[in-house]
Amino acid sequence: MKVPLTVLVVDDERPTLDELSYLLGRDPRVAEVLTCDSATETLRMLREIEVDAVFLDVQMPGLTGLELAQVLARFREPPPIVFVTAHDQHAVKAFELQAVDYVLKPVRDDRLAEAVRRVVGVVEGVADRGPAGDLQVPVELGGVTRFVARSAISYVEAQGDYARLHTDDGSHLVRTPLSQLEDEWGPAGFVRIHRSLLVSLAHVAEVRMDAGRCTVVVGRSGASVELGVSRRHTRQLRDLLLKRAGS
Structure with missing residues (x-):
């Protein structure tokens, strides 16, 4: 061609x-x-x-x-x-x-x-x-379409029928419900930690336990965020992280 x-x-x-x-x-x-x-x-x-x-x-x-x-x-x-x-x-x-x-x-x-x-x-x-193993996610910013590599997304937050994608450099709103992203991005290492949160296992830097309450720290040290993990998702998250560490 x-x-x-x-x-x-x-x-x-x-x-x-x-x-x-x-x-x-x-x-x-x-x-x-x-x-x-x-x-x-x-x-x-x-x-x-x-x-x-x-x-x-x-x-x-x-x-x-x-x-x-x-x-x-x-x-x-x-x-x-x-x-x-x-x-x-x-x-x-x-x-x-x-x-x-x-x-x-x-x-x-x-x-x-x-x-x-x-x-x-x-x-x-x-x-x-x-995308060769790394989906390029289109996001609209001021009428211009940008592309964010899925591997750069540390966690996703539900906002009604929308979802907010968080990276170390900022966040982007997309018109896709969290449940759909959970189904489609699960094989890429995104797991539910709360009814309103998905987290990328690759971006989890720490898992903290305090009085039975579990939280995870995601992102770089200069732009890290601590996120709460619901009780129903705590065991699954720990098992997945242990499996990932051993693979």
Whole structure:
């Protein structure tokens, strides 16, 4: 593959399809823009031609964008995928599918240009296709999407239907409930220590017991935080930490 790119835009809404095609067609790094309005048409087209990237909506009738991405991931040479959607709650799942980027509608020129830049990096082999063992979590800050490595997150705090991700450098609010993150991040070493807290075992520096009350210290010494562990989660946490230390 080479730059300029041949890209495929997939969206079941014609106005969005036309707008994305127009914006991508103005980018000098894009040579050709193809379009599809369904997952079925997309699969049919990709059997006949090779594209350098797929710009894919999430909410579509029939196969959703996430389901289509799972099918494309089984291709011998899966195309890089950029999700373009009005729904930010699917971002975690999208990056588990190794999406190159996740762009929110309405799409801004500069944000789409950044997505193309990331595609170019993948195509030219100077950037990873997606998380290689370390999920990149998209967070919004002042209208700009940043990416926080999951390995940098020391603990997660529930805030209603949202969750606040804490790192040594600050915190970020994401529209994902704590229960969902617990299910999805459990294999990566995040465990529940309280009904409103998940902690990364890799960031636990100390476990303290005082009069039967358990707390853990997470983070670096200069930015450490002491968190309370509920009684029902204390034994499980200690067993997991002992197992981790012995592995």
